[in-house]
Structures are given as C-alpha cells and as structure tokens.
C-alpha cells in the first residue's frame with residue numbers, strides 16, 4: 100500500500116517537472132524577440148532600454164499588462180505587449196525573473212555622487228518598498244544594477260506624470276519632490292550597486 104502510494108506520488112512529481120521544463124523552453128523561445136532590445140540573458144546593452152534579468156516576476160507581469168492596456172506608454176513596447184496573451188505574460192515574467200540580475204560592469208567613476216545618492220535614498224526611504232538590497236519584491240521594481248540613464252528617465256517619467264505606475268501610484272508621489280540633482284545622484288548610486 101505504502102509503496103504504491105509513493106509510486107503515484109513520484110509519477111505526479113515527474114510529470115510536473117516535465118511540464119515545467121516544457122514551459123521554460125517555450126518561454127525562452129518567446130523571449131528571443133525581447134533579446135533584440137533587452138539584450139542577451141535580459142541584460143540590456145542599449146541606452147534607455149532597461150535590463151529585465153532578475154526583476155521580480157510580478158513587477159514584470161504588471162508592466163507588460165500596463166503596456167498592453169496603454170496605461171504605460173511606449174512606442175516600442177506597446178505593439179509587442181499587445182500581441183502577448185495572459186499565459187505568455189506569466190511565462191515571460193517567470194523566465195526573466197529567474198535570470199541572473201545585472202551587475203555594474205564598470206567601476207564607480209564618481210563615488211561622491213554615489214554617496215549623495217545613498218543619502219537621498221535613505222532620506223526618501225526608497226528601501227522601505229524596494230528592499231534594503233534594492234532587489235525589489237512583488238510589484239516593486241529591482242533598481243540595483245539597472246542602467247543609470249534608464250533610472251534617470253524612469254524617475255523623470257514618474258515626476259512629470261508620463262508614467263503613473265501601479266500599486267496606488269506610489270512612485271508618482273515619491274518622484275514629484277525629487278530635484279534633478281537628487282535624481283542624478285540616486286540613479287548613479289543605484290546603477291552601481
């Protein structure tokens with residue numbers, strides 16, 4: 100009796116992992132078109148295009164849904180997101196979330212600016228949502244290691260209202276009082292984490 104039970108259980112587990120491997124392969128295939136802009140393995144080499152690797156699964160899914168619905172506007176992303184169904188949103192979210200996050204490849208060329216950024220991040224309590232390591236969680240984005248000029252762009256987009264964001268519009272409230280100098284310092288600090 101006991102042996103039969105274990106047998107059934109392990110068959111179920113094997114089927115589960117086969118299905119999982121098939122999903123992962125399908126997601127990788129779909130992610131191939133993303134690599135043209137977002138880079139190999141989700142690490143962007145292109146100005147104003149964010150790295151996706153290691154972003155929280157939920158954050159990625161929400162952004163795709165926002166682009167698809169038009170609440171987040173971008174000429175390049177919108178047509179792509181419009182062609183993505185719900186299942187692919189889930190698969191792509193899981194795929195990019197599982198990739199190794201980006202790390203700054205060049206040494207910090209301006210440690211003073213980073214120190215100012217660290218101070219601004221502490222003063223503005225960025226870590227209270229983005230986590231102490233700035234790896235993000237749930238619908239809150241990873242910031243650590245993201246491209247510096249993209250972080251500047253994103254903060255300006257929230258500040259000006261071009262991007263409203265989810266989760267109760269937290270980021271528009273956060274970005275509104277930031278000065279241009281603070282934004283530059285924050286982006287520099289976060290990009291070099």
Ligand code: HEC
Pocket residue numbers: 129130132133134135136137147148149150151158159160162163172173175176179191240252
């Ligand atoms: C033609 C270039 C292009 C392609 C192809 C592309 N993207 Fe993008 N993507 C962008 C740009 C540009 C942005 C930044 C938009 C902005 O500044 O608001 C972006 C932003 C995103 C974001 C938001 C990330 C963040 O940190 O806010 C996600 C998620 C995303 N893309 C997923 C995908 C996925 C998944 C694919 C493939 C199915 C894909 N993209 C294909 C250009 C592209």
Ligand code: HEC
Pocket residue numbers: 149161219220223224225226227228229238239240241242245250253254263264265266269270273285
């Ligand atoms: C109250 C919670 C909260 C606080 C505090 C907060 N954030 Fe955010 N942040 C979010 C959420 C939620 C998102 C995703 C919003 C969206 O859907 O566009 C986000 C997104 C971002 C993005 C966009 C990242 C991307 O890849 O597109 C940047 C940049 C950012 N935050 C920087 C900051 C900085 C810098 C601070 C401190 C000055 C800060 N945040 C404080 C909740 C917060």
